[in-house]
Amino acid sequence: MMDSRLTLDAILRRASRVYADKRIVSRGNDLAVSAATYAELRPRVARLMNVLRSLGVKPGDRVATFAWNHARHMELYFAAPAMGAILHTLNIRLAPGQLRFIVDHAEDAVIFYDRSLAPNLRPLLERPDRREAFICMDDGAPDVEPLPGSLEYEVLMAEADDAERFIDADENAAAALCYTSGTTGDPKGVLYTHRSLYLHSVGICMADSLAISECETVLPVVPMFHANAWGIPYACALTGASLVLPGPHVVGKPLADLIESERVTLTAGVPSVYTVLHQYLRQHPHDISSLRSLVIGGSAAPAALIEAWRRDFGVPVIHAWGMTELSPVGAVCRLRASMQDLEPAEQLPILAKQGIPVPMVEADVLDESGAPAPWDGKTTGELVVRGPWVARAYYKEEGAPSPLTDDGWFRTGDVARIDPQGYVELTDRKKDVIKSRGEWISSVEMENAVMGMPGVLEAAVIGRPHALRGEVAAAFVVRRSGTEPITGADVRDHLAATFARWQLPRLKDIHFVDALPKTGTGKFDKKALRAGLQAS
Numbered sequence: 001m002m003d004s005r006l007t008l009d010a011i012l013r014r015a016s017r018v019y020a021d022k023r024i025v026s027r028g029n030d031l032a033v034s035a036a037t038y039a040e041l042r043p044r045v046a047r048l049m050n051v052l053r054s055l056g057v058k059p060g061d062r063v064a065t066f067a068w069n070h071a072r073h074m075e076l077y078f079a080a081p082a083m084g085a086i087l088h089t090l091n092i093r094l095a096p097g098q099l100r101f102i103v104d105h106a107e108d109a110v111i112f113y114d115r116s117l118a119p120n121l122r123p124l125l126e127r128p129d130r131r132e133a134f135i136c137m138d139d140g141a142p143d144v145e146p147l148p149g150s151l152e153y154e155v156l157m158a159e160a161d162d163a164e165r166f167i168d169a170d171e172n173a174a175a176a177l178c179y180t181s182g183t184t185g186d187p188k189g190v191l192y193t194h195r196s197l198y199l200h201s202v203g204i205c206m207a208d209s210l211a212i213s214e215c216e217t218v219l220p221v222v223p224m225f226h227a228n229a230w231g232i233p234y235a236c237a238l239t240g241a242s243l244v245l246p247g248p249h250v251v252g253k254p255l256a257d258l259i260e261s262e263r264v265t266l267t268a269g270v271p272s273v274y275t276v277l278h279q280y281l282r283q284h285p286h287d288i289s290s291l292r293s294l295v296i297g298g299s300a301a302p303a304a305l306i307e308a309w310r311r312d313f314g315v316p317v318i319h320a321w322g323m324t325e326l327s328p329v330g331a332v333c334r335l336r337a338s339m340q341d342l343e344p345a346e347q348l349p350i351l352a353k354q355g356i357p358v359p360m361v362e363a364d365v366l367d368e369s370g371a372p373a374p375w376d377g378k379t380t381g382e383l384v385v386r387g388p389w390v391a392r393a394y395y396k397e398e399g400a401p402s403p404l405t406d407d408g409w410f411r412t413g414d415v416a417r418i419d420p421q422g423y424v425e426l427t428d429r430k431k432d433v434i435k436s437r438g439e440w441i442s443s444v445e446m447e448n449a450v451m452g453m454p455g456v457l458e459a460a461v462i463g464r465p466h467a468l469r470g471e472v473a474a475a476f477v478v479r480r481s482g483t484e485p486i487t488g489a490d491v492r493d494h495l496a497a498t499f500a501r502w503q504l505p506r507l508k509d510i511h512f513v514d515a516l517p518k519t520g521t522g523k524f525d526k527k528a529l530r531a532g533l534q535a536s
């Protein structure tokens with residue numbers, strides 16, 4: 001057989017010819033919606049490659065973005081890798097110190113940023129030895145000045161040569177770089193290759209995976225600055241699915257309006273987005289009848305949320321698990337053939353699992369001695385994975401301890417069990433596990449149980465140091481507005497149905513709060529919760 005190259009420019013070429021008229025809809029900061037087609041994307045990418053060349057960007061250089069989900073970001077997704085550079089998506093919610101750390105570590109040559117986000121980039125200007133160029137993308141933000149010395153995206157595009165010059169990239173060359181969000185430690189860079197991103201796109205499009213096909217209209221709420229928006233932009237181009245890029249306004253009304261007006265069939269993001277959207281839609285009905293599936297991942301989708309979307313709107317939630325190191329999708333939860341006729345109540349606990357590894361990804365669970373644990377749905381251990389889109393090392397961390405086991409599996413740091421049907425179920429992250437009296441309490445299971453109470457909007461559970469027991473569970477609970485206010489005793493009573501008495505948080509460890517701190521990627525910020533407990 002031919003040894004053909006799996007490169008991202010091949011995806012673009014295919015989209016522009018086969019799916020020439022399919023749309024990429026993009027909404028700006030001012031809510032103005034514009035649309036382009038895959039045919040129109042290609043000459044824009046060709047020009048942008050020439051812009052990069054004129055800026056002195058060379059193959060292997062890092063081209064950073066600091067931007068919401070929109071059409072120009074999509075152009076960068078293709079242009080940087082297609083001219084041999086490495087697309088580096090910066091998380092716009094990073095704290096100034098982390099942002100400086102990452103930009104210095106990656107040695108970005110140029111940063112493309114949304115004008116509305118210019119203030120967040122100012123900390124970078126204070127570095128005396130900064131070397132990157134800034135390119136401003138005007139997103140219609142009122143009253144925000146570009147950074148001093150920036151060039152303007154559309155001016156550069158207008159001036160650029162329009163000759164299309166793809167390079168013959170090696171499929172194993174680096175194409176993109178993402179840093180882990182550092183929920184549990186310092187951010188680390190993960191370098192993706194053309195091949196790994198291509199194969200990941202194929203993997204997530206498969207029918208038992210996210211099932212992205214030409215028939216779909218896909219709205220990634222998951223940001224393009226977080227783990228490549230879970231690979232959705234490339235997957236849509238590969239299959240010719242229409243893409244709806246929502247810009248910065250992704251809560252409540254603007255999100256509901258966009259789903260309605262663009263007849264979105266599939267949307268994807270972290271649980272908190274769809275918790276808020278569900279609440280909003282209950283109060284403000286919209287026509288969301290086009291929606292065929294809701295992909296939720298990044299942190300555990302609570303069973304109560306999955307059930308609420310089914311019950312109230314008839315929309316199935318597809319739970320997915322992944323991590324930056326996996327490009328990022330590793331497992332997707334769909335019912336096996338034999339489970340299709342089960343009652344909804346029997347299906348729910350299965351749908352709340354993280355799912356079956358996507359084809360090409362292998363998963364296993366190791367016990368404390370490092371031996372494979374049985375797939376009995378009971379025995380927990382560290383989840384390990386391997387496959388063509390799993391990282392084997394971190395960027396510029398040569399010489400650091402390997403994240404792989406001796407026989408080449410990537411250690412995820414997640415604690416999980418696998419059942420005989422192949423479903424992976426996460427019970428915790430290694431660093432979040434609560435160890436009390438030498439036994440484990442699953443923070444994820446306890447959070448899910450608390451979030452199953454009608455009066456609860458969100459809940460996070462962490463370990464609190466305890467002199468005798470090592471740790472005890474502490475819960476932070478956000479009450480749901482418009483319901484009877486629940487008490488700590490209610491929470492304990494509810495948990496007593498599924499947890500042993502010694503595992504229950506004590507009344508003084510149940511904190512009612514107005515909101516939970518979230519990380520830059522929308523997950524519960526357990527580091528902040530722990531720090532808050534220590535300080536109190």
Ligand code: ADP
Nearest residue numbers: 180181182183297298299300320321322323324
């Ligand atoms: P960070 O590790 O900095 O949070 P990632 O976004 O790469 O950055 O997060 C990956 C982690 O998120 C996984 O290792 C896992 O702990 C958690 N995660 C992702 N998806 C799920 C899910 N569906 N259920 C539970 N946890 C999840």
